[in-house]
Amino acid sequence: MNNAATDVTTTAQNAAAPYSGAGTDRLALDAVYEIAKTFATAADPIDVVPDILNVLSSFLDLRHAVLALLAEPGAEHGGGVNPYTIAATAFVHDKDADPAEVIPDEVARIVFRSGVPLVSFDLAEEFGPEAVPQRLRGEGQTLVAVPLRDPERSHFVLGVLCAYRSHEDRRAGHSDLDVRVLTMVASLLEQALRFRRRIAKDRERALEDTRRLLQTVREQNGHKVKPVSLEGIIGDSQAIAEVVAQVKRVAPTRTPVLLRGESGTGKELFARAVHTQSDRARKPFVRVNCAALSETLLESELFGHEKGSFTGANALKKGRFELADGGTLFLDEIGEISPTFQSKLLRVLQEGEFERVGGTRTMKVDVRLVAATNRDLEDAVAKGEFRADLYFRICVVPILLPPLRERKGDIRPLAQLFLDKFNDTNGTNVRFAADAFETICKCNFPGNVRELENCVNRAAALSDGEIVLGDELACQQGSCLSAELWRLQEGSSPIGGLAIGRAVTPSVRASAPPPAAPPVERDRGYADPADSFPRRKTANTAREELIAAMEEAGWVQAKAARLLGMTPRQVAYALQKHGIEVRRI
The missing domain is CATH 3.30.450.40 (GAF domain)
Incomplete structure (x- = not known):
């Protein structure tokens, strides 16, 4: 001390x-x-x-x-x-x-x-x-x-x-x-x-101004720093530059690549970059989302089927492996395939040959495999949910895609790109004010690039004029739920595929702290709240929602508390605050 x-x-x-x-x-x-x-x-x-x-x-x-x-x-x-x-x-x-x-x-x-x-x-x-x-x-x-x-x-x-x-x-x-x-x-x-x-914001603003000044001086002296741009990949951060360097090194080879990263980090974009930077660029690039198909449909989709092999097979169908022959096959969400199908896939990757569903002729193909997942495959292997031999077959060159919060310098150019796309698509001329860009650049975006694009499109679509102000953004209107996503998770269960990291999006609007609420004594009959109401309720619960919960509970405060995810004392305080008279039934 x-x-x-x-x-x-x-x-x-x-x-x-x-x-x-x-x-x-x-x-x-x-x-x-x-x-x-x-x-x-x-x-x-x-x-x-x-x-x-x-x-x-x-x-x-x-x-x-x-x-x-x-x-x-x-x-x-x-x-x-x-x-x-x-x-x-x-x-x-x-x-x-x-x-x-x-x-x-x-x-x-x-x-x-x-x-x-x-x-x-x-x-x-x-x-x-x-x-x-x-x-x-x-x-x-x-x-x-x-x-x-x-x-x-x-x-x-x-x-x-x-x-x-x-x-x-x-x-x-x-x-x-x-x-x-x-x-x-x-x-x-x-x-x-x-x-x-x-103080930290002032320091960041000063550092940003200094960086821009130095960049301007370099550009005036003819030393313009070119941002990374590879097949639509935009950014000048060190994190994205390292990934692009890995892609350029591995692309000319035939080595399988495993793209790893959170949902929304642009795994398909990087998979296309691997394809276009290789000598297979003129050959097909075929994509399959493994999580979107059942085991039976996935087998037919990848290997194809013969006519009459099953009900509804009215004609011969070539599989994605055949269609990608000489090119690249991108297997997205590969961690979601069943253990039974894993063994079938392993044979194709090892031998380069397979049979169509219902067929006997062995087909040989030359396919470069690029896979992607947001799952922890090592943990899945340890639990017996993913075959170790398949893991070693696909994870030859793993490339970890950084989440957007680790390359915040790329948020502004990406936001501008999405805004330009919105204007081109809708025939508008919407622009972001300086404070709007400043607000966006401070967000962590748990949904990564996909969420950033949604944020930009939502703000542009709902803007009253051609200039979007900082106060018009969803996080400033109280309608952005990204900051609450991980708070709704129980234990380590991910929401919507956000499986690697959980982020809290900070807001830039300050407000005075609310008055202190009275202490709450723990109710011994408290149970986990029902699913019919969210779990974040406080004494500030909306009057209408509070009345609805009380009516559903037959005006029993203990039952309403369970529905709202509150304690009976919190419900009593909220009823008193809103001046709601308890009905006797």
């Missing part, structure tokens, strides 16, 4: 005597004062959070405090299944351990989803003995958890701050005071993070 934290501890010890009993409020005020001073002088607010948590312990006996934050895209953390990481603790813990061993997983998820403070007066009784962290078992514990909101978007919860109080120290009024103090600490941290982000 640094000297400042030591001084704070000494201050708390000296103050404890005169402030005992009725002086608890003054101790809380002193604690908040010390915490505010620490945040005001911190270069990185997260780095001083352990000292802040020790202040809570010294002044108010709030022990074993923890700060959990949403995991960064692609970040590895304990167990790999929790969407959050442990950013700071008031105690020493194993950083490689599962976050659920530090903060109860169910508590963290409830606060992340609801955005409302939660109080559990008996953690073991209400959540089960296994929910109590190992270090706290054996003694009764009250848990208080409050949300940490995104400084740029107050409705978005990016963290959970929680602390414990022993049952030996459960004096009257402590829970309400604990919630107020932790909420104030979370608010101070939010303001510190907002200030830090603004």
Whole structure:
């Protein structure tokens, strides 16, 4: 602990005597004062959070405090299944351990989803003995958890701050005071993070201006830097340049290529680039989406079939292997084919020969294979879901396509390309204002290039004039759900093929934090919410949706809470807030 934290501890010890009993409020005020001073002088607010948590312990006996934050895209953390990481603790813990061993997983998820403070007066009784962290078992514990909101978007919860109080120290009024103090600490941290982000934005803007100035000077001196452009692949980032260099090196060979990357990174575009840069460029380029066909149809599609081989086979049909003879066959989503068909495909790749469905004549072909997947094939091989011999046959030269968030310098030229295409297609002359480009370039785009194209087309189509302003973008209108995608995922289950990384799209619009909500006591009868309503409900739930849930539940608050993904106390607070009178049936 640094000297400042030591001084704070000494201050708390000296103050404890005169402030005992009725002086608890003054101790809380002193604690908040010390915490505010620490945040005001911190270069990185997260780095001083352990000292802040020790202040809570010294002044108010709030022990074993923890700060959990949403995991960064692609970040590895304990167990790999929790969407959050442990950013700071008031105690020493194993950083490689599962976050659920530090903060109860169910508590963290409830606060992340609801955005409302939660109080559990008996953690073991209400959540089960296994929910109590190992270090706290054996003694009764009250848990208080409050949300940490995104400084740029107050409705978005990016963290959970929680602390414990022993049952030996459960004096009257402590829970309400604990919630107020932790909420104030979370608010101070939010303001510190907002200030830090603004400084970072100014620094990025200065670096960008410097880069553009240097580029202008080079161009004036005749040293124009040419962006990478290969068969429609646009970008000047180092990440995309390395991929293009790999494509150019491997294209002239006959070696099979496996394109790996998240959904929307342009795997088919790179597959075409491999084909056009090879000596097979004048031969066919044939594409098959393996995930779109059943095993029977896929066999017929790839190998062809003889007339009368099955019901509906009224004529001979050549398969994609035959059609791609001398050229390139692109097998998209190859990780989705069944184990039975994997063995049939392996023979073709090894021997270069096959028989049509219902035929006996062996066909020989010369095909260059390019495959693509967003699955973890190594994990599939380990689980027996994908044949190891087929894996080694297709994964000779793996090329990993970088997600768009790792090459943000390419977002602007890509956005301009998509905007030009929109104008050409629709006969319009829509342009983006500078602040619109700035907003787009700050997004992480979990859907990658495909999502960027959708974003540009949506903004251009809905624009009131020829110039799209930053405030007209979906993320500024509250209608962009990309930032919420990964929050809706349970464990490691991907949404829509976003299987490698999960991203949070930051917004650039700042808003004041909402008023603190009252603490929520955990309801013992709480169950997982039904699928008929989303799980992100808070006390800000729309009046109409709240009434609809109450009517479906027969005006039983506990049942409505399960439907909305809330606790009964949250529902009661929302009813009171909207002035809804509970009907008696």
